[in-house]
Amino acid sequence: MPEGHTIHRLAGALDAGFGGQRVRVSSPQGRFEEAAQLERWVLARTEAAGKHLLITFTPDAQSDPEGPAARIVHVHLGLYGSWTFAGDPGFALAGAIGAPRLRVGEREEALAGSTRAVESSAGADGSADEDGAEPGWRAILPRPTTRLRLQGVSGLADLTGPTACELYDSSQRDALLQRLGPDPLRADADPQRFVDRVLGSRTTIGALLMNQEVIAGVGNIYRAEVLFRARLDPFVPGRELSAGIVRGIWDDLVPLLRYGARTGRIVTTQPEHRDIEARIVERSRGTLQNGEEHPDAVARERSFYVYHRQTLPCRICGTEIRSRDLAARTVFWCPRCQSVRSRRSPWTAQHPAGPWADPAGQAGDPGGRSDTGDAGPASAAAPAQIA
DNA sequence: ACCGTATGTGAAC
DNA sequence: TTCACCTACGGTG
DSSP states (O other), X not given: OOOHHHHHHHHHHHHHHHTTOBOEEEOTTSSOGGGGGGTTOEEEEEEEETTEEEXXXXXXXXXXXXXXXXXXXXXXXXXXXXXXXXXXXXXTTTTOSSSOEEOBTTXXXXXXXXXXXXXXXXXXXXXXXXXXXOOSSOOBOOOTTEEEEEEOSSEEEEEESOSEEEEEOHHHHHHHHHXXXXXXXXXXXXXXXXXXHHHTOOSBHHHHTTOTTTSSSOOHHHHHHHXXXXXXXXXXXXXXXXXXXXXXXXXXXXXXXXXXXXXXXXXXXXXXXXOGGGGSOOOOSSOOSTTOOOGGGSOGGGSOSSTTOTTSBOTTTOOBOEEEXXXXXXXXXXXXXXXXXXXXXXXXXXXSSOTTSOOTTTOOOOSSOSBOOTTOTTOOOOOOOXX
């Protein structure tokens, strides 16, 4: 159940695992029959735009990914879609924190601990090339529901349950990018487009944040959480907000989403607002790198201020968190902290360098890519500064 | 076995 | 505003 951070993370994982490679492309389930057209094409690059994933294939390594021969697979995970990775140790998520994982998108579990990964009896299934090299991994059997399988020399990725998995041409890609609002995780994002849309709308800020034409990539968790961090009532119409408040929401989302893309999990609570135990790393499932925070360091139940915390006391004031339908989804908020009366400048305005800053060398725009690439565990090192 | 739920979207009413 | 859709999993019977 992904928001935009997951899709950027996936884009990085697919590029790391298959980028530049000739790959096997199939639809074990049969519901994406166009997969056959791409069999043994080259996965040129993967791009995330909001919650949309665009995987560009070319017939050979020399072809221009922007050229007319390129084909694009458009994937939207919807509520249920997920990718499952299997392959060499660290495959696709090499450089990620902790152990290699399965099931990016909906849930992640340790590769070694998976009991669902049925190994094929023929180890040669893992071979994607014809050079006779023995793969160091074994292909798992696809579930019957696997819509799309990508298989390279060092691993595979299975897609199940997507809302969309279809072939796009470049004009369809352009139309999609045109339709979407700015994505805080993309280098080409224009925050002013978001600010202008919000300030010009009578719709509530809580609904606007869920509208992908207003801002791309925010989902139900980030909506609730960023509004709490701004101490903003979800039901305030956009036009009643100041430009500074709206820009502050954007500026807060950037490091929050980057953190999510980098670690694979959403954490929005300030350390001082978590319970004391939360600062203790209960257990370690891998070697920490460069003193980086282990993703398990913040237990899920301490990661949010309001999401799914209805009836629980607010972490700040103790008032009972409320929930209510807004824009077809349930919004969660603290009626006291997020009342109009207590509205103030967002948290980032006071603390420009929060704990969500990327550790040095961990993330940044590797250049040449249209997305920020911070999802990419294997993305090039470049210091990413928070404005 | 069945039910409810889930970080989503878009078409139909 | 309601509904259908794509899937997996935990709880309940």
